[in-house]
Each structure stands twice: as structure tokens, then as C-alpha cells.
Amino acid sequence: MENWIPFGEGEYLVEQALLISSDHRAVVVDDVVVEVYSDQGGQRYLKGRGRIRNLLMVELLEDSDVLDLLLDFGDEFKFWLKEPVLQTGKVFAPDARSVLQFFPRDPWQQIQPDEFDGRLSRLRLLTASDIG
Numbered sequence: 001m002e003n004w005i006p007f008g009e010g011e012y013l014v015e016q017a018l019l020i021s022s023d024h025r026a027v028v029v030d031d032v033v034v035e036v037y038s039d040q041g042g043q044r045y046l047k048g049r050g051r052i053r054n055l056l057m058v059e060l061l062e063d064s065d066v067l068d069l070l071l072d073f074g075d076e077f078k079f080w081l082k083e084p085v086l087q088t089g090k091v092f093a094p095d096a097r098s099v100l101q102f103f104p105r106d107p108w109q110q111i112q113p114d115e116f117d118g119r120l121s122r123l124r125l126l127t128a129s130d131i132g
Contacts, residue, residue: 004107005044006077007036016072017050018123019057019086019100021064026123027056029100032071052088052100055131069102070119078116079108094131 014032032050039045048071060067069081081104089098111119 003042003044005036005046006110007044009036009038009044011035012073014048014050014071015074016070018070018120018125019052019060020068020070020123021060022066023063024122024124025060025063025126026070027052027060027126029069030097034071034073046104048102050100051097053095053097053128054088054090055094055096056126056128057088057100059126059130070116071108072116076113078111078113080111080119081108082106094128 012034014034017029017032018026019029020026029050029052032048034046034048036044036046066083067086069084071079071081073079081102083106084102084104087101089096
């Protein structure tokens with residue numbers, strides 16, 4: 001992958017993050033931080049982490065194995081990350097939250113604020129009341 005990351009090395013707070021299924025259902029990911037780092041050749045990479053309610057993520061996965069991530073860093077810095085690699089804990093108590101780690105498979109796509117808002121308006125956010 002070429003250098004598709006527009007940020008320098010460091011950690012960046014994400015204002016809003018949503019894990020999204022192909023049927024437009026979504027779960028909020030809290031406290032998301034994205035880390036940008038470089039190898040010795042100067043190639044930039046990223047990885048991220050946040051907190052998610054595990055049972056809501058399982059609910060998303062019931063109808064779709066494909067999950068995308070929508071990230072809002074503020075201002076015009078809004079990104080769509082298609083099918084990232086996801087890793088999370090296996091605690092399934094109703095109120096349990098665990099760390100969700102994500103790594104891109106492909107470059108993320110920067111989207112315009114109006115497109116971001118349009119995508120948000122089509123989403124159905126899952127909450128604790130959606131858990132059977």
C-alpha cells in the first residue's frame with residue numbers, strides 16, 4: 001500500500017466512530033484512538049482501538065459478516081474503512097464492554113461531511129434495548 005494516511009505519526013482521538021453492517025445497522029464505538037506509525041522505509045500504517053458493547057456487536061453479526069467502520073476526526077476529516085480486521089474480547093454479559101482493535105485491510109476512503117451526514121441519517125443505531 002502506498003502512503004494513503006494523511007496524518008503524521010502519533011495518536012489521534014476520534015470524535016465519533018460507528019461499526020456498521022451491510023443492512024445499515026450500527027453500533028457506537030466509544031473512546032476511539034487511532035495510532036499512525038511508520039516503518040524504517042517511511043511507509044505509514046495505522047491501527048485503532050476503542051470500547052464496544054460486545055453483545056451489540058454480536059447482534060450486528062447475526063445478519064451480516066461484513067462490518068465497516070465510519071470514523072469522524074472532526075472538521076473535514078471523516079473516513080470510511082471497509083471491512084477492517086476486528087479483534088475484541090469474548091465477554092458476553094449484557095453490560096460488558098471490551099476493547100475493540102481494528103486494522104485496515106485496504107486504504108480508507110475520505111468522505112465529505114455532507115456524505116458522512118447522509119450515511120449517518122440512514123443508520124439504525126442499536127442500543128441495549130435491541131439485545132434479546
